[in-house]
Amino acid sequence: MINKIPDFLLVASDNFKQSGKKEGTNTTFLDLTLHKIAQTAKSIYIQAENTSKSSLIYTLNPYVKVISLIYLLVINSIVSGLISLSLITIFILILYIIAGINIFQIYKKIIILAFFFGFLIFIPASLNIVTPGEIILNLFSFDKFHRFWIYNIPQNIGITSQGCIVVGRLFLRVLNSISFTLLICFTTSFPKLIKSFKILGIPDSFLMIITLAYKYIFILIQTIEETYFALKARLIGITNNKNLRKLIAGRIFFIFKKSSINYEHTYFAMISRGYDGKIILFSDKKFVVTDLISLLIIISFGILVVII
Amino acid sequence: MEEIIFLKNVCYSYYGKIPALNDITLSIKRGELFAFIGQNGSGKSTLLNIISGLIFPDSGSYSYKNNTIDEKKLHDKNFNQQFRKSIGYIFQNPEVQLFCPTVLDELLFAPLQLNISQEEAIDRAYKVLAMLKIEYLKDRPVYMLSGGEKKKVAIASVLTMNPEVLLIDEPLSGLDPKTQTFCTELFLELNNAGKTIIFTTHNLELIDHLQPRVSVISENHTIEKTCPAAEILSDESFLVSINLIHEHLHRHDGEVHKHNHTHYIFHKHQ
Numbered sequence: 284m285i286n287k288i289p290d291f292l293l294v295a296s297d298n299f300k301q302s303g304k305k306e307g308t309n310t311t312f313l314d315l316t317l318h319k320i321a322q323t324a325k326s327i328y329i330q331a332e333n334t335s336k337s338s339l340i341y342t343l344n345p346y347v348k349v350i351s352l353i354y355l356l357v358i359n360s361i362v363s364g365l366i367s368l369s370l371i372t373i374f375i376l377i378l379y380i381i382a383g384i385n386i387f388q389i390y391k392k393i394i395i396l397a398f399f400f401g402f403l404i405f406i407p408a409s410l411n412i413v414t415p416g417e418i419i420l421n422l423f424s425f426d427k428f429h430r431f432w433i434y435n436i437p438q439n440i441g442i443t444s445q446g447c448i449v450v451g452r453l454f455l456r457v458l459n460s461i462s463f464t465l466l467i468c469f470t471t472s473f474p475k476l477i478k479s480f481k482i483l484g485i486p487d488s489f490l491m492i493i494t495l496a497y498k499y500i501f502i503l504i505q506t507i508e509e510t511y512f513a514l515k516a517r518l519i520g521i522t523n524n525k526n527l528r529k530l531i532a533g534r535i536f537f538i539f540k541k542s543s544i545n546y547e548h549t550y551f552a553m554i555s556r557g558y559d560g561k562i563i564l565f566s567d568k569k570f571v572v573t574d575l576i577s578l579l580i581i582i583s584f585g586i587l588v589v590i591i
Numbered sequence: 592m593e594e595i596i597f598l599k600n601v602c603y604s605y606y607g608k609i610p611a612l613n614d615i616t617l618s619i620k621r622g623e624l625f626a627f628i629g630q631n632g633s634g635k636s637t638l639l640n641i642i643s644g645l646i647f648p649d650s651g652s653y654s655y656k657n658n659t660i661d662e663k664k665l666h667d668k669n670f671n672q673q674f675r676k677s678i679g680y681i682f683q684n685p686e687v688q689l690f691c692p693t694v695l696d697e698l699l700f701a702p703l704q705l706n707i708s709q710e711e712a713i714d715r716a717y718k719v720l721a722m723l724k725i726e727y728l729k730d731r732p733v734y735m736l737s738g739g740e741k742k743k744v745a746i747a748s749v750l751t752m753n754p755e756v757l758l759i760d761e762p763l764s765g766l767d768p769k770t771q772t773f774c775t776e777l778f779l780e781l782n783n784a785g786k787t788i789i790f791t792t793h794n795l796e797l798i799d800h801l802q803p804r805v806s807v808i809s810e811n812h813t814i815e816k817t818c819p820a821a822e823i824l825s826d827e828s829f830l831v832s833i834n835l836i837h838e839h840l841h842r843h844d845g846e847v848h849k850h851n852h853t854h855y856i857f858h859k860h861q
Contacts, residue, residue: 472693472730472732473692473732474691474692474693474696474732475692475693475730477692478692478696491690494690494691494692495690498690498733498734501734502686502734545684545686545687546687548682548684548687548688549687549688549690551640551645551680551682552680552682552687552688552689552690553690554645554675555643555644555645555675555678555679555680556675556679556700556701556704556748556749556752557672557675557676557700557701557704557705557752558704559668559671559672559704562704563703563704564691564696564703565695565696565699565703565709565712565713
């Protein structure tokens with residue numbers, strides 16, 4: 284089998300000529316997005332690697348973690364005092380320190396999220412229009428009191444002390460919810476975390492679907508990353524957003540087709556290993572002393588916070 | 592030896608248009624080491640899918656231990672369970688075979704679906720992990736495994752069922768030489784332990800290593816010949832006729848020359 288090589292391939296190429304003129308290439312929005320997706324794949328990998336640490340919080344039974352998560356979120360919603368909520372914040376911070384997670388790095392992200400979802404959204408609640416009370420900072424004054432449809436607009440509009448407490452309470456609740464949820468996510472491998480939802484009575488089949496969907500996301504990210512590298516290698520950075528969009532649209536169908544074939548095979552694999560419509564998953568419900576002690580500490584802390 | 596698998600005049604086509612198997616008649620005995628060889632697209636994997644009861648022939652019949660296997664028969668839950676317990680299938684692409692959260696879950700999946708007790712399933716899983724020397728992967732999510740590790744886990748996930756028959760689609764594809772050697776030795780050991788092993792390949796070197804009984808599937812999707820490996824491998828003109836070996840350019844000691852593929856068996860310098 285001898286290949287007939289076209290003439291142009293027989294000519295020695297000398298493409299690597301530098302023109303001397305320096306010209307920057309534009310990093311397009313899609314280029315950046317694809318790069319970010321690839322980074323996400325790596326962060327998932329890092330998260331999964333991190334969860335294999337041997338320190339206390341990592342080794343706790345995932346069931347204990349899920350129970351603690353639900354319990355603390357309920358407590359976080361019940362308590363209304365700023366001191367109690369601050370105590371929960373400090374408690375979670377201590378847990379981060381025990382887990383050995385870089386608190387500056389992680390709290391940077393948590394505070395940004397809490398700022399948007401727990402502060403900016405609730406800022407109107409600090410005004411006397413929403414929360415009546417003693418004005419501590421006057422923002423605007425009308426010449427008189429106004430009545431508009433069902434609304435009463437006071438003469439002076441400003442931030443009230445009661446409003447600040449409401450916003451502070453909501454901010455701390457959001458901060459605590461995000462930080463504790465992330466702590467559990469960072470210290471538990473995703474598969475174990477999913478399986479531990481069994482304790483909430485979620486059927487095995489549903490958990491299996493979540494697992495498969497998670498796996499699919501990972502495969503998809505990997506495919507996208509590979510596509511990104513392939514494009515990057517062949518387009519030499521000279522493409523624009525429009526062309527890149529066209530190229531990516533073409534790949535989307537390919538990825539969809541590929542995944543549908545893969546999942547037919549996965550289904551076959553499941554059938555050949557005894558799947559008949561009902562899934563039984565293995566669950567390790569063994570609790571050791573440290574699990575029970577940890578659970579006891581969390582429960583006691585919750586009670587203490589409620590009492591305060 | 593007792594006949595365990597029997598296919599008679601089996602035909603199969605995809606979407607009723609693309610032929611995959613044409614008039615396949617074949618018998619495999621208990622404890623046999625058996626291979627299907629043929630070029631890509633000849634229908635080897637389709638044949639394994641039929642033997643494992645995942646798809647059913649358009650015409651002809653397939654029987655396993657004197658039970659005709661068809662869709663209706665596999666709707667019987669008890670029969671289905673016994674059949675699945677008895678036949679383990681290792682797919683070519685371990686990526687699609689592994690779908691559980693972690694490696695340990697993967698190994699426990701089949702025993703748990705087949706109503707083996709949790710204690711027994713765990714015991715089997717740990718023993719298989721130890722046998723394949725992959726205990727360290729126990730808690731690892733499957734998407735974080737290398738190609739070789741995935742293959743080992745795929746094999747392990749089937750072995751925990753303790754199947755009587757092992758179907759292996761392209762056992763060595765995509766594996767590095769060390770893992771290839773590991774798998775080859777493992778299949779020989781499993782066969783020596785009494786397992787019936789049926790695999791597909793177009794790797795003649797593997798055929799030479801394992802010396803199975805071989806069925807050659809032609810590009811017309813029919814069985815061209817069934818005989819011992821030695822007989823097939825010594826028939827160079829036959830292998831050329833079915834496109835499993837061919838002439839190719841080759842460089843040796845700075846000299847480019849032509850000879851038949853593959854190097855291991857048919858390395859003849861002119």
